[in-house]
Amino acid sequence: MLKGIISPVWFTDTIPSGYNTVMNTIAIIGGGASGLMAALFASRSGADVTLYEHNSGVGKKILASGNGRCNIINTTASADDYAGNDPHFVTYALKQLNFHYFEKFCHSIGLILDIKDDGRCYPLSNEAKSVLIALKSAVSESGTKILTDAKVIAITKDDTHFTVQTQQSKQRYSKVLIATGSEAAPQLGASAEGYRFAKSFGHEILPTYPSLVQLHLNSKNHPKMAGVKTTAEVTLIIDGKSKEKIEGDILFANYGISGLAILDISQKASYALLNKQRVSISLNLLPRYDRQTLVTIVEKLFASVPKHDVHTALCGIIPAKIATYLLEDAGIALSTTVSALNPKEIKKLSHLIGEWKFDVTDTHGFKHAEVSGGGVSTAQINNKTMESKLIKGLYFAGEVLDIVGRRGGYNFNFAWASGMIAGKEMAK
Numbered sequence: 126m127l128k129g130i131i132s133p134v135w136f137t138d139t140i141p142s143g144y145n146t147v148m149n150t151i152a153i154i155g156g157g158a159s160g161l162m163a164a165l166f167a168s169r170s171g172a173d174v175t176l177y178e179h180n181s182g183v184g185k186k187i188l189a190s191g192n193g194r195c196n197i198i199n200t201t202a203s204a205d206d207y208a209g210n211d212p213h214f215v216t217y218a219l220k221q222l223n224f225h226y227f228e229k230f231c232h233s234i235g236l237i238l239d240i241k242d243d244g245r246c247y248p249l250s251n252e253a254k255s256v257l258i259a260l261k262s263a264v265s266e267s268g269t270k271i272l273t274d275a276k277v278i279a280i281t282k283d284d285t286h287f288t289v290q291t292q293q294s295k296q297r298y299s300k301v302l303i304a305t306g307s308e309a310a311p312q313l314g315a316s317a318e319g320y321r322f323a324k325s326f327g328h329e330i331l332p333t334y335p336s337l338v339q340l341h342l343n344s345k346n347h348p349k350m351a352g353v354k355t356t357a358e359v360t361l362i363i364d365g366k367s368k369e370k371i372e373g374d375i376l377f378a379n380y381g382i383s384g385l386a387i388l389d390i391s392q393k394a395s396y397a398l399l400n401k402q403r404v405s406i407s408l409n410l411l412p413r414y415d416r417q418t419l420v421t422i423v424e425k426l427f428a429s430v431p432k433h434d435v436h437t438a439l440c441g442i443i444p445a446k447i448a449t450y451l452l453e454d455a456g457i458a459l460s461t462t463v464s465a466l467n468p469k470e471i472k473k474l475s476h477l478i479g480e481w482k483f484d485v486t487d488t489h490g491f492k493h494a495e496v497s498g499g500g501v502s503t504a505q506i507n508n509k510t511m512e513s514k515l516i517k518g519l520y521f522a523g524e525v526l527d528i529v530g531r532r533g534g535y536n537f538n539f540a541w542a543s544g545m546i547a548g549k550e551m552a553k
């Protein structure tokens with residue numbers, strides 16, 4: 126048997142008692158992860174469901190996710206993996222759709238998961254397409270009417286019903302779910318429309334900001350290092366205080382810096398920038414050594430090649446292009462002979478290798494972000510039903526809410542969980 130694969134447990138959902146299958150018409154706005162999940166659970170519970178998607182097909186982000194592999198869930202998700210005004214908002218949903226339940230659900234729609242040691246899960250096919258194919262077939266079989274190329278432009282409510290308006294039609298429904306996602310990755314159909322709809326019903330929208338995103342640096346040298354990739358420990362510094370340390374890949378780029386370690390610190394960095402705080406990063410290019418050991422290593426390296434120029438010598442421990450600009454920042458000419466360096470200069474170099482600072486000026490923007498922080502305030506949503514506390518019959522699920530997850534399957538995790546709860550509850 127393949128590592129991480131358990132034998133399939135088949136899972137069915139029949140219409141439970143207490144569900145009103147008569148005249149319960151539901152509109153779901155958005156055919157992404159949360160909208161599809163909600164449609165499936167609401168339809169399976171007997172409701173008459175119509176899903177509106179303004180793209181020509183549903184689930185574009187699912188297809189693009191995880192570099193085409195879809196990191197579909199994480200076995201270890203908890204409120205600690207999320208940010209927002211109230212990260213504990215997610216706890217109930219994550220309990221309802223715990224990993225065991227989700228895996229059974231996946232089996233029921235013909236999807237087998239490959240579970241990695243760190244809790245990340247992918248489809249066994251290693252292809253995001255499998256996730257969409259399985260989910261789409263299940264939603265179609267459930268009886269949901271899927272309308273594509275159907276951009277919702279307005280949602281209004283009278284005493285009893287909601288009216289959902291597209292450019293072509295106006296339809297009345299007893300309940301509406303806003304599952305329009307966030308502004309991240311507009312090229313995949315993302316829009317801020319959900320916030321507009323929520324606002325029109327009196328909901329508070331917390332300022333949005335890109336997350337899981339590359340950062341812009343204020344330095345004249347990063348464009349010259351564009352394309353250079355290495356491993357480093359990245360420390361995020363906000364208003365002079367160290368906030369987070371992550372070790373992983375970094376990649377210099379024309380605009381600044383990217384890589385998994387950068388994406389991992391980007392939520393806090395982006396939120397601080399939104400709040401006009403001073404943001405910088407410090408790179409430790411040899412994270413496995415402490416400060417003193419690093420000085421010893423550099424001294425030993427230089428002692429063994431005293432006749433080399435300092436750039437050539439440094440290339441023994443760090444990438445050549447990085448060595449060039451590190452020396453420039455240290456104010457040491459590349460051609461300086463190693464034996465001509467004084468102890469103070471050697472210390473300075475060792476110090477820079479362990480703590481190379483860059484000011485962060487901006488993120489690379491929503492277009493390049495995987496997700497967005499901020500959104501519809503969770504304070505006005507019931508986390509056990511996903512229904513608005515202000516408007517009866519209006520529901521929210523997924524990234525449109527002020528919840529943003531870490532990298533590692535956590536964002537889909539909340540989208541599936543909140544979508545499932547909304548779907549079940551709307552069908553009641």
Ligand SMILES: Cc1cc2nc3c(=O)[nH]c(=O)nc-3n(C[C@H](O)[C@H](O)[C@H](O)COP(=O)(O)OP(=O)(O)OC[C@H]3O[C@@H](n4cnc5c(N)ncnc54)[C@H](O)[C@@H]3O)c2cc1C
Pocket residue numbers: 154155156157158159160177178179180183184185186187189190191192195196197198275276277278304305306307309310313314315316318319494495496522523524525533534535536537538540
């Ligand atoms: C490149 C990329 C890779 C990612 N990889 C991962 C990953 O591996 N793991 C992970 O956990 N997360 C990943 N994410 C994040 C994840 O895709 C989202 O968190 C998740 O899709 C959110 O689901 P949602 O249903 O809330 O929103 P979405 O999936 O964005 O769905 C919203 C839908 O609403 C539609 N819509 C918007 N406005 C309207 C309107 N007015 N009328 C009709 N339709 C409308 C949109 O077209 C969209 O289809 C990735 C994101 C990106 C961009």
